[in-house]
Amino acid sequence: MTWLVTGGAGYIGAHVVQAFRDARIGVVVLDDLSSGHEEFVPDGVPFVRSSILHTDVVARTLDEHNCIGVVHVAGFKYAGVSVERPLHTYTQNVTGTVSVLEAMQRAGVEAIVFSSSAATYGTPHVDLVTEATPTHPESPYGESKLIGEWLLADQGRASELRHTSLRYFNVVGSGAMELRDTSPHNLFPLVLEALAQGRTPRINGIDYPTPDGTCVRDYVHVADLADAHVSAAKALAQGRELLPVYNLGSGDGVSVRQIMDTMAAVTKIPFEPTVAARRPGDPARIVASGEAAARDLDWRMSYSLEQMVATAWEARQAAQA
Template identity: 65%
Template sequence: MTWLVTGGAGYIGSHVARAFLAAGIDVVVIDDLSSGVAAFVPEGALLEQGSLVDAAFVDRVFAEHPVTGVVHLAGYKYAGVSVQRPMHTYTQNVTATVNLLNAMHANEVPSIVFSSSAAVYGNTPAEFVTESTATAPESPYGETKLIGEWMIADQARATGLRHTSLRYFNVVGSASPEVSDTSPHNLFPLVFRALESGATPKIFGDQYPTPDGTCVRDYVHVADVAAAHVEAAKKLDAGVALERAYNLGSGSGVSVREIMTEMAEVTGIPFTPEVLPARPGDPARIVASGELAARDVGWMPAHTLHDMIASGWAAARHTAAAAVPAATAADR
């Protein structure tokens, strides 16, 4: 049994690849390394460097490897930047998924676990987001994730493809010091890089309709997210019918300002964050119930906020010492 992990050289993707290998499942990784890092691909996984936008490349990978299932994480994931680069985002996230689904069908690959996003919900008024909460994405990034879900569901109706989509919230922390989040936009790496350089961490917006004016998010540890992928893949391999989508949420929210306070305590570096204007496309509050995922794929968030920050900080310092480059907004 071999599963293809697209985007497997990225922060989340490499954790997913590691989790599959730990479960005794062979892994092939597709990544163009525009934001991924080759060193993040775990030993034992085979890296095929190239873009899903290149249909001929995708076809070759499937022809050369006995792929039995796919975890699809590759894509352009910067919600705020996607507002300025909508066509680029659609090409990377929609065209690429079309190529992937075509190759899967041509090679009779029966199962896919899709990396979706909480961004499909937009700025929902719901106190807790469930899978039945109305989808109303507020950025091209969120729109492309929802379109990806639609395409996979349509393909399933047409061909019998087994599938599910996992809607991620804020994925943080690290299960290995060698793998860190190198995003130029995610909160944790932004704060870590600022602290490492002696700069002041920044809060983007403090006028949101939340208790302290800063965005509220549902933070989950990357190791817990990776484990959910493995369980979903096992279910699909066994022919178990899963729901079309699952939230991977903890059911509790933490504000950006609260994160900053905990960051100072964990790192031992006191600071007062600088407040900047809000970024376009950022919803005020996203907190999700993970009850459905707990029922069907054993979703069990096992890490505390302290765990998330401490493990993320350790990985960030390791990355800085190893001179691993951060991704840039212009990637791909």
């Protein structure tokens, strides 16, 4: 029983691969290394360097490794940059997903877990986002992820495809010292890099209608997230009925100020963040319920904020050793 993980050399994808191996499920990785790292792929895991846009390669990989399903993590994941590069974003995320589905159809593979995003919701005007919250993406990235969900649903109606999509918010931490978030846009690596270089991290806006005036967001440890992908894959392989979409959320969230305070405590680098103006379009609070995923996928958050920061810091330090 082998699964193909597209984007399996990236930060999230590599943790998904690790979770599959921990569950003793066979896995093969396909990644073009545009943002991933070949060294993230464990020894003994077959690795195919290719873009998901190369349908023939994807189909051949599925055939050669007798794959029964796909965890589709590959994609262009930078929401802000997607506004400047919409055509690139749609090519990677929409055309790329079409290519994966076409390859699956050719190879007779009928199960897929799709890495979606909370960006599909845009700026929801509710205290707690659920799967029933209307979608209103506000970037080409968010739009492309929503279209990906539509593609799965349409192909499911037209064929025997079994599928589910996992929407998540801010993914942080590390599940292994050799795996870390190298994104130039995410909060955790930005703050930790600033501290490591002796610079002072920055908070954008301290006058939001939240308990401490800073934005409140959902943060999920990457290892918990990876486990959800494995649970979903197992359920699909067993023929269990799943919802088309699940949120992976904390239910309460944490503020940017709380993160900064925790960063200082864990790293033992005392600092007072500089304060800048709000960034346009930043909502005060976005927090999601994970109740449906807990019910159907037996999913739980097992890492505290301190552990999220500590594992991210340890992985960052290990990379520089």
